[in-house]
Amino acid sequence: MNKPTSPSAPGKLRLDQYLRPSAGILAGLFLLWRLYTALIVEQQFGADTWVRFALSGLILGGMYALIAIGYTLVYGIMFMINFAHGEVMMLGAFGGFFTFEVLRFIPAPTPAIPDLNFLDAHPIFSIILAFAVGISVSATAGYFLEKIAYRPLRKAPRLILLITAIGASIFLQNLAMLLFGPQRKNVVNPELLDRGAGWTVMVSGSPVLISYTGIFSLILSAVLMIALYILVQRTKLGRAMRAVASDKNTASLMGVDVDSVISKTFIISGALAGAAGVMWGIHMGLVNHYTGFLPGIKAFTAAVMGGIGNIPGAMLGGMLLGVIEAIGPAALGIDFQLKDVIAFSILVLVLIVRPSGILGEKLSEEKL
Amino acid sequence: MKRIALFVLLVAALTLAACAPAAPAATEVPAAEAPAVEAPAATEAPAEEPAGEPEACAAEFGCAVIAKDQTVKVGYSGPMTGDYSQFGVDMSSAMKLAVADFGDVQGFKVEMAIEDDGGGAEGGAAVANKLVSDPTFVAMAGHAFSGATAAAMPIYEQAGVPMMSPSATNPDLTTKGSAVFNRNAFTDTEQGKGAAKYLFETLGVKKLAFMHDGTDYGQGLAKVVEETFVGLGGESVAFEAVTPGESDYSAPLAAVAAKKPEALYFGGYNAEAAVIVNQMAQAGLTGVTFFGGDGIYGKDFLSKVGDNGEGVYAATLVPPGTDSIVKFNAAYLAAYGTEAGVLSAYTWNSYDAVGALIQAINSVAIVQGDTLYIPRGALVEAVRMMKDYQGIAGVITCQETGECNASGPVFYIIKDGNWVAAE
Numbered sequence: 001m002n003k004p005t006s007p008s009a010p011g012k013l014r015l016d017q018y019l020r021p022s023a024g025i026l027a028g029l030f031l032l033w034r035l036y037t038a039l040i041v042e043q044q045f046g047a048d049t050w051v052r053f054a055l056s057g058l059i060l061g062g063m064y065a066l067i068a069i070g071y072t073l074v075y076g077i078m079f080m081i082n083f084a085h086g087e088v089m090m091l092g093a094f095g096g097f098f099t100f101e102v103l104r105f106i107p108a109p110t111p112a113i114p115d116l117n118f119l120d121a122h123p124i125f126s127i128i129l130a131f132a133v134g135i136s137v138s139a140t141a142g143y144f145l146e147k148i149a150y151r152p153l154r155k156a157p158r159l160i161l162l163i164t165a166i167g168a169s170i171f172l173q174n175l176a177m178l179l180f181g182p183q184r185k186n187v188v189n190p191e192l193l194d195r196g197a198g199w200t201v202m203v204s205g206s207p208v209l210i211s212y213t214g215i216f217s218l219i220l221s222a223v224l225m226i227a228l229y230i231l232v233q234r235t236k237l238g239r240a241m242r243a244v245a246s247d248k249n250t251a252s253l254m255g256v257d258v259d260s261v262i263s264k265t266f267i268i269s270g271a272l273a274g275a276a277g278v279m280w281g282i283h284m285g286l287v288n289h290y291t292g293f294l295p296g297i298k299a300f301t302a303a304v305m306g307g308i309g310n311i312p313g314a315m316l317g318g319m320l321l322g323v324i325e326a327i328g329p330a331a332l333g334i335d336f337q338l339k340d341v342i343a344f345s346i347l348v349l350v351l352i353v354r355p356s357g358i359l360g361e362k363l364s365e366e367k368l
Numbered sequence: 369m370k371r372i373a374l375f376v377l378l379v380a381a382l383t384l385a386a387c388a389p390a391a392p393a394a395t396e397v398p399a400a401e402a403p404a405v406e407a408p409a410a411t412e413a414p415a416e417e418p419a420g421e422p423e424a425c426a427a428e429f430g431c432a433v434i435a436k437d438q439t440v441k442v443g444y445s446g447p448m449t450g451d452y453s454q455f456g457v458d459m460s461s462a463m464k465l466a467v468a469d470f471g472d473v474q475g476f477k478v479e480m481a482i483e484d485d486g487g488g489a490e491g492g493a494a495v496a497n498k499l500v501s502d503p504t505f506v507a508m509a510g511h512a513f514s515g516a517t518a519a520a521m522p523i524y525e526q527a528g529v530p531m532m533s534p535s536a537t538n539p540d541l542t543t544k545g546s547a548v549f550n551r552n553a554f555t556d557t558e559q560g561k562g563a564a565k566y567l568f569e570t571l572g573v574k575k576l577a578f579m580h581d582g583t584d585y586g587q588g589l590a591k592v593v594e595e596t597f598v599g600l601g602g603e604s605v606a607f608e609a610v611t612p613g614e615s616d617y618s619a620p621l622a623a624v625a626a627k628k629p630e631a632l633y634f635g636g637y638n639a640e641a642a643v644i645v646n647q648m649a650q651a652g653l654t655g656v657t658f659f660g661g662d663g664i665y666g667k668d669f670l671s672k673v674g675d676n677g678e679g680v681y682a683a684t685l686v687p688p689g690t691d692s693i694v695k696f697n698a699a700y701l702a703a704y705g706t707e708a709g710v711l712s713a714y715t716w717n718s719y720d721a722v723g724a725l726i727q728a729i730n731s732v733a734i735v736q737g738d739t740l741y742i743p744r745g746a747l748v749e750a751v752r753m754m755k756d757y758q759g760i761a762g763v764i765t766c767q768e769t770g771e772c773n774a775s776g777p778v779f780y781i782i783k784d785g786n787w788v789a790a791e
Contacts, residue, residue, distance in 0.1 A: 045626045052622035052651060060616055182453045184639060186672045196649040196676065211650050284615035285646050286639075286672065290451065294614065326619040336620035337582055337609040 024353035034332045045330060048206035053326045059214045059283065061322020062221035066276035067299035068306070068314035069228060070142075070269030076245040076309040077265050080158055083165035084145055085273060086296015087172035092138035092274030093281045093291050094180060097187050099130040104188065123190035127282075134278035135271045141172075142270020146263060169293075176289035184288040187281040189213070195285055213283040224275055225315050228268070232311060241265060245309070298325075298343075305347050307360025316358060422734045422741050429528030429744035432506045436738045439479040441505040442467070442725055444718075445495040445520070446512025446535075448484035451613060451639055454668055455512055456484065458711035459534060459718040461704050463509055465696070466722035473733050476740045478726055481505060485516045492516025496523035505529065506742050507725040507751070509718065514538030514584050517549070524548045528744035530751035532725050532772070534717035537662070538584050539592075542769040548748055550770040552721055552759070553714070556585065559661060559683050559777045560592030566779055567593075567631060567659060568600045570791075577606040577629035577656075579620065579644065581636035589661050590635030605629050610640060617644050621651035631657040638664040642672035645680060657681065665780060665787065667710035674785075681790060683777040684713040692760040709787075720759030724772075727757060 038044065045053075067089055074082045100119060108121035119126045149168045153161050189195065198211035232238035243251040244261045252258045280295065281287045298321060306317025321343055328342035329335060350358060425431035434440055444463050446456035460482045471478035481499060485491030492511050499505050500523060508524055508531040511517040517536040524531055525548050533541075533551040537559070541549060567573045576597055580590040587609070594604050605627040608620045621644065624632065632653065634641050641664040648656065658680045665682040673680070696719060700708035708715045728750040734741045754772060757764040762775035781790040 045623065048652070049622050049626040052625070053619050056616065056618035056622065177449075182449055182451070183668070184451070184642070184672060186642075186674065188674065195646060198650070207652070209650050209652065214650075280615070284643070286615055286643060288451075290613070291615065329619070330623055335609050336623065337611050339619070340611070 020352055024349060027349050031332075038331045038333050042333065044333070046204055046206065048203040048208050049330075050327070051201075051203045051208050053330060054323065055208075055210065055214060057323035057326030058319065059217050059322070060326065061319035062218050063276045063279055063283075063295065063318075064299045064302045064322050065315045065318025066221050066224060066272045066279075067295055068303040068318045069225070069311060070273045071300050071303040072306075072308055072311055072314040073241075073265050073269045075303070076311075077241060077262055078150070078161075080150070080161045081165065081300065082145075082150075082266075082269075083162070083296070083300075084149075084168035084172055085269065086292035086294075086299070087169050087176075088138050088141045088145065088270050088292070089273035089277040089280070089295060090176060090287070090289065090292030091141045091172065092134040092270075092277030093287045094176065094277075095134035095137035095274065096130040096278030096281045097185060097287050099133045100126065100188060100190070103129070119190045120192075123192035126190055127193065130282075131275060131278050135274040138274025138277060139267045139270040142266040142273070143263060145270075146266040151259075151262075169296075173289050173293065180289065182288065184286040187285050187287060189282055189285075193282060195283070211283075217279045217283050220275070220279060224272060228272065229311060231268070237261070237264060301343065301347055305350050305357055307357025310357065310359045313357055313359035320358075422736055422743075424732075424734060424743040424746060425741055427743060427745045429748075432504060432742040432744060434476055434504055434740040434742070438504050439477045440473050440729065440740070440742070441479055441481045441499075441502060442722060442729075443481045443483065443499045443505055443508040443510060443529075444512075444722075445483040445485045445492065445499075445508075445510045445516065447487040448482070450486060452487050452513075452637060454666075454711035455487075455535070455714065458666075459510075459512055459714050462700065462708070462715045462718040463722045465699055465703060466719045466726070470723050470726045473726065473729050473742075474735050474740065476733075478729075480509075480722075485511060485513075485520075487513035487516055489515050489519035492519040493523065496520035500524065500527040500529060506729060506744065506747060507532070509534065509721045509725055511536060512714070514541060517541060521546050521549050528748055530725070530728070530748045532721040532751060534721040535712075535714040538588060542771055546770065547752070550751055550754075550766055550772050552717055552724065552761075552764050552772045554662075554773045554775075554777055555771065556589045556661075557592050560589050561596045562777045563633070563659065563661070563683055563779075564593045564596035564600060564602075567633070568597055568602050571631065571657065573602065573631040573657070575603050575605050575628065575630045577608075577624045577627055577632045578604060579606075579608045579610060579617075579624065579632060579634045579636075581612040581640050582609045583612065583636065585663065586634075586636035586661075588635070590633060593633050593635070610636075610644075612636070612640055614640075615643060616647070618647050618651050621647055621653060625652040625656075629653075629656060631659055633659045634664070635661060636663055638666060638669040638672070642669060645673045646676050649676065662713045662777070665709075665713035667707060667787070668712070670782065670785060670787070673782075677782045677785070680782045682713075682780050682787070684780055690760070696760050716759075716761035720757075720761050720764060723759060724754060724757045724764050725751065728754060 070085045071082060103119040103126050104117050106118035108116055108118040110116055145168055149164050150161060153164060193213050195211060195213050198209045200207045200209055232241060240256045240261045243256050244258055248258055299318060302317035302321040303314045305321060306313030324343050324346055325339045329339050444460050446459055447453055448456040463480050467478050467480055483495040485495040508529055510533055511520055512535050514536045517533055518541060525546055529548060531549045533553060535553050536551055537553045537556045539555045539557045567576060578590045578594055580586040598604055606624045608624055610617050610620050634644060641660050645658055660682045662683050665684040670677060697708040728747060729742060732743055732746040732750050752766055754764055754766045764772045765774045766772040779790045780787045
């Protein structure tokens with residue numbers, strides 16, 4: 001497991017040993033210095049603004065984390081990057097959107113409000129139903145994606161699987177465009193989750209709005225992540241997944257049905273992406289066929305940053321990426337359009353210092 | 369591990385590319401490439417078709433020759449798919465109505481040749497090359513976006529095809545000395561100056577924040593407004609760029625909110641504007657006026673922002689409710705089942721552009737036998753010399769630069785879920 005990958009000259013190895021940490025330390029010092037100037041010297045923004053940045057980053061990060069788990073689960077088991085995962089999330093977002101649309105058309109008149117619709121009459125049930133629909137759509141999509149696109153190529157070189165995944169991603173995007181039209185659709189929430197409503201907290205004399213949708217998304221993603229962690233660590237299925245992840249052949253010799261475990265992994269990762277998609281619609285308010293693409297790529301980045309194959313790593317990476325995107329530009333005093341540059345620079349930095357990601361395990365030869 | 373690192377870099381590059389404004393971004397075509405008029409007359413028509421060519425065809429660019437069973441082609445090109453597709457769909461729909469109303473050149477039918485350029489420069493050049501290869505294609509009612517237009521101009525210039533764009537508003541387009549490019553859109557400069565004056569003088573705003581989408585159109589517009597606004601004595605407190613196509617702008621909005629502006633001017637299109645308007649309250653910009661350009665006007669925007677849109681301003685060039693507009697709106701609704709103006713602000717302009725082009729074609733076309741001859745050089749001139757064409761959205765009178773819009777911008781505000789003219 002831990003044998004050196006190639007016999008290299010001892011001198012070269014040494015240089016590498018020192019170069020990496022020192023590059024990391026230098027870059028880290030630079031970041032700290034920029035942070036210091038932005039926070040202490042320039043003081044462009046008050047504490048209330050920083051709280052707003054952090055909130056927006058955490059909410060976004062929660063969704064990234066849920067999607068990132070899907071990448072990591074699949075990578076852990078199949079050693080492939082499922083590039084269509086963002087599109088699976090997009091389908092979930094549409095599932096939630098259409099549930100709301102249908103429920104709005106069902107009248108549920110009460111004596112007091114005669115033109116009340118079902119969505120506003122039973123908001124909690126409606127929201128649960130929207131998640132149920134979104135999660136089932138995405139889980140189904142994940143299941144069939146594996147069955148149709150990936151299973152026949154199980155023995156093929158990994159590059160071919162990757163190309164297939166990209167193809168599946170483009171296919172799903174265009175399918176959604178054909179079915180639902182190219183324009184962005186407005187997700188109208190039940191009044192309970194009105195996007196402008198929330199608690200107002202005073203931070204250094206200014207009101208900061210903590211929106212219900214934001215808190216709702218944050219709590220739900222935390223709950224789902226904990227549930228997934230328990231599933232992987234404490235259940236029989238979880239044990240089977242870990243067994244397949246560490247060695248497919250041995251696992252099958254021990255009586256684990258590898259195909260079924262892989263199918264279930266895709267269903268679970270699809271379900272999490274579906275939940276993230278519905279949340280995305282509820283919190284951001286607009287969905288179209290392109291909704292999943294950018295979050296998908298960002299979540300993949302988050303998974304790599306946290307250490308791909310590692311579930312807590314994906315969670316950490318997602319939250320970290322969300323917060324970096326929200327706080328980074330302001331902290332470094334540069335334009336908000338450059339937030340992706342900051343996010344990816346930090347990713348490169350992490351990979352230089354810790355090539356396997358923040359929480360990444362030392363990967364065995366086979367996984368590379 | 370190396371492989372993964374390499375892969376990550378690749379993905380990073382891909383994302384950055386994807387984040388870059390795919391549609392309206394424009395690489396300006398070097399002006400030097402543009403004119404290149406190399407006596408195409410010699411290679412074209414007159415010598416080879418001796419029988420009965422009218423004299424006018426001996427001039428530069430020759431004639432478009434339309435046989436008995438052929439149609440006269442007027443082109444249109446804009447984004448027909450993708451995030452900005454509503455512009456292309458809407459404008460081409462309006463143009464088809466114009467062809468139905470005016471589509472007759474001395475007994476010959478006019479037909480729209482509608483192409484998808486995605487709004488970008490590459491698409492613009494590709495479409496232009498495709499269109500000019502059609503010998504019956506004589507005039508271009510486009511392109512829709514400034515980026516695509518800039519790339520396509522030199523190609524039409526060489527082929528002698530006059531353009532009349534209803535929506536390419538980038539100021540630079542008419543400063544390149546092009547003989548073929550005209551527009552009945554108002555320029556971003558004029559619109560921006562008008563908006564700045566309106567904000568400062570009519571609305572009494574003293575502290576204005578700016579956001580833009582980094583495109584030629586959006587950033588250019590925001591810059592003009594800022595310059596004019598500061599010139600008038602106002603204060604510009606923030607100038608933030610956002611990445612087009614995203615669903616969350618709460619962080620840049622929080623940065624803007626920290627500067628406590630009285631109003632927020634946004635240069636860009638309605639997809640991003642809708643996200644911003646929806647998130648303003650969450651970011652602490654309650655009670656701050658949102659002011660946008662012509663890129664956000666349209667009923668599509670209303671459905672994306674719902675109640676959050678109350679009090680939002682936008683610019684457009686349509687004078688409210690004249691008889692001809694009411695009549696056109698009814699025809700549009702009957703033909704497409706959507707109300708005119710739902711998808712974009714350029715509906716009426718598009719109708720006028722095609723109407724004006726057909727009038728110009730009519731004024732130069734010559735029938736001989738059962739063949740129609742359209743002298744290309746004369747047509748280019750006729751469009752540039754256009755005077756007092758009475759369209760539904762205003763009067764078209766072209767100046768020497770190709771600016772043909774004789775009316776200025778009108779400002780609209782959302783009240784009770786509808787766009788109404790602001791005082």
